Amino acid sequence: AQSVTQLGSHVSVSEGALVLLRCNYSSSVPPYLFWYVQYPNQGLQLLLKYTTGATLVKGINGFEAEFKKSETSFHLTKPSAHMSDAAEYFCAVIPGYSSASKIIFGSGTRLSIRP
Amino acid sequence: GAVVSQHPSWVICKSGTSVKIECRSLDFQATTMFWYRQFPKQSLMLMATSNEGSKATYEQGVEKDKFLINHASLTLSTLTVTSAHPEDSSFYICSARIPGLAGAGELFFGEGSRLTVL
Numbered sequence: 667a668q669s670v671t672q673l674g675s676h677v678s679v680s681e682g683a684l685v686l687l688r689c690n691y692s693s694s695v696p697p698y699l700f701w702y703v704q705y706p707n708q709g710l711q712l713l714l715k716y717t718t719g720a721t722l723v724k725g726i727n728g729f730e731a732e733f734k735k736s737e738t739s740f741h742l743t744k745p746s747a748h749m750s751d752a753a754e755y756f757c758a759v760i761p762g763y764s765s766a767s768k769i770i771f772g773s774g775t776r777l778s779i780r781p
Numbered sequence: 782g783a784v785v786s787q788h789p790s791w792v793i794c795k796s797g798t799s800v801k802i803e804c805r806s807l808d809f810q811a812t813t814m815f816w817y818r819q820f821p822k823q824s825l826m827l828m829a830t831s832n833e834g835s836k837a838t839y840e841q842g843v844e845k846d847k848f849l850i851n852h853a854s855l856t857l858s859t860l861t862v863t864s865a866h867p868e869d870s871s872f873y874i875c876s877a878r879i880p881g882l883a884g885a886g887e888l889f890f891g892e893g894s895r896l897t898v899l
Contacts, residue, residue: 707895710876710890712887712888712889756824771825774823776822
């Protein structure tokens, strides 16, 4: 069965510091991987996605993630945190070639930014 | 990018009444839309897949008669919470997929609708 594990329900970093949000997945077939951001009382916005090709994926707002098959990981990073990055972040996986209805979300990580 | 809009954003209703939430794809046609429920500080739970012109496909454990889904056009899906009770209070989110992009096709999410049942 496919699953997504986000380590750390809450991450707090100082403004300007490195942001690292961890995501590990389990999939029996090559996965499609996503990171979404959710601001309070809003829907989800796609940050970036990995389907095939280059394993380092760049997204919006300066975020990037690297697909590491050997580690079954897709960690999200940003070199320098900004106050506006405070939000809930969800990692998600679709088992390759599956319908979008099979998307599985992680439990989410709340990112707080300290001034 | 594509835009999906939900209405209303907030709704408060009395116990026993029905509430309708709309999900519209504003600049593309969506043959398939998805409805999720999100409890506080939790992830999204897929409730059902809404298919234009046919019956919705519900996930296990979701009451079909409680959560009525209608996908009457290529740009509109509605979720009706019938005879709502306080335990139905939640944040409901819809999403739509660009047709023709299976699996890796990007999902576009609505803004969400917060339902509070008194």
